[in-house]
Amino acid sequence: MNIEYSYLPYLMAALGSFFIGLSKAGFGGGLGMLVTPLCVVAFGPKAIGILLPLLCVGDAFSMYFYWKKWEVKNFWFLLPGVLVGILLGVQLFGRFSASHLNFLIGCLALFFVGFQVCRKYIVQHARVFTPSYSSGVPYGFFAGLTSTFAHGAGPVVTMYLLPQKMNKEVYMATTIFIFTFINIFKLPFFCIDQSLINLPFIAPKAIITAETLRIGLYCLPLVPLGVWVGVWLNRKFSEAHFFKIIYVLVTLAGADLIWNSRFWEWF
Numbered sequence: 001m002n003i004e005y006s007y008l009p010y011l012m013a014a015l016g017s018f019f020i021g022l023s024k025a026g027f028g029g030g031l032g033m034l035v036t037p038l039c040v041v042a043f044g045p046k047a048i049g050i051l052l053p054l055l056c057v058g059d060a061f062s063m064y065f066y067w068k069k070w071e072v073k074n075f076w077f078l079l080p081g082v083l084v085g086i087l088l089g090v091q092l093f094g095r096f097s098a099s100h101l102n103f104l105i106g107c108l109a110l111f112f113v114g115f116q117v118c119r120k121y122i123v124q125h126a127r128v129f130t131p132s133y134s135s136g137v138p139y140g141f142f143a144g145l146t147s148t149f150a151h152g153a154g155p156v157v158t159m160y161l162l163p164q165k166m167n168k169e170v171y172m173a174t175t176i177f178i179f180t181f182i183n184i185f186k187l188p189f190f191c192i193d194q195s196l197i198n199l200p201f202i203a204p205k206a207i208i209t210a211e212t213l214r215i216g217l218y219c220l221p222l223v224p225l226g227v228w229v230g231v232w233l234n235r236k237f238s239e240a241h242f243f244k245i246i247y248v249l250v251t252l253a254g255a256d257l258i259w260n261s262r263f264w265e266w267f
Contacts (some may be wrong), residue, residue: 010041010218016042016089017219019144021226022233024058024176036151037109037253045101048093051151052183052190056224059180061227064175074161075178077136078143082182085144090189093148093207109154109254113247115155131164147182148189158159183233 023035039047087122139160147153157178161171190207 012042018224018226020058021223022230024062049207064260069173070177078140081137081140082144089145089148099261102257105150106254243249
């Protein structure tokens with residue numbers, strides 16, 4: 001194997017880790033959806049296990065910059081659905097082949113881009129509503145499910161929060177608060193499998209392993225660096241042009257995952 005090519009997955013993972021911090025800090029929100037496809041292209045399905053500890057680190061650093069600026073009520077309304085979605089997602093995770101997972105993550109990436117393109121229209125035409133359990137539980141379920149499969153609950157949570165017309169700081173703080181606890185809830189289920197605890201809602205195989213932790217450890221310093229750079233950029237620059245680049249990258253990564261899944265062979 002060409003030695004230069006062998007380092008490419010690690011370079012992509014390092015870039016993804018930096019993007020985690022950058023997006024968690026509130027600059028380049030589209031980067032959050034780019035991270036999973038980028039790392040799955042590099043490492044395959046085990047990227048899901050590599051990313052979760054890094055996401056938790058990014059959450060911890062981001063919470064510091066937005067401390068107590070969130071609206072906790074949104075989290076409580078989403079929580080019951082989130083828990084059910086995580087439990088179902090963990091159980092189903094081991095049932096998917098690598099090609100199925102690639103296809104799913106690729107579709108989520110393309111859906112994210114489509115949603116972001118229509119986001120301005122949604123913001124302009126969505127009616128302000130008061131969050132409640134009746135609306136929060138179904139959104140929470142899909143957030144927990146997509147977050148478990150692909151760390152891709154961003155569009156779901158965004159669709160729930162946008163109509164509430166929060167200011168930017170409260171919106172970012174609330175988003176960070178919600179994802180911090182979603183990731184914390186996922187963590188124990190990613191670390192154990194049915195060989196240790198034979199329960200129906202435990203994954204057949206552990207998603208976080210010694211190998212995924214080792215790879216993640218190499219990338220760990222880039223997460224707080226990305227948070228710091230993101231906070232600085234958020235105060236200095238507009239995101240408008242930056243978003244366009246990110247959406248193109250997410251589209252390319254998503255299309256690549258769908259193509260490599262060879263979904264046409266399933267039929």
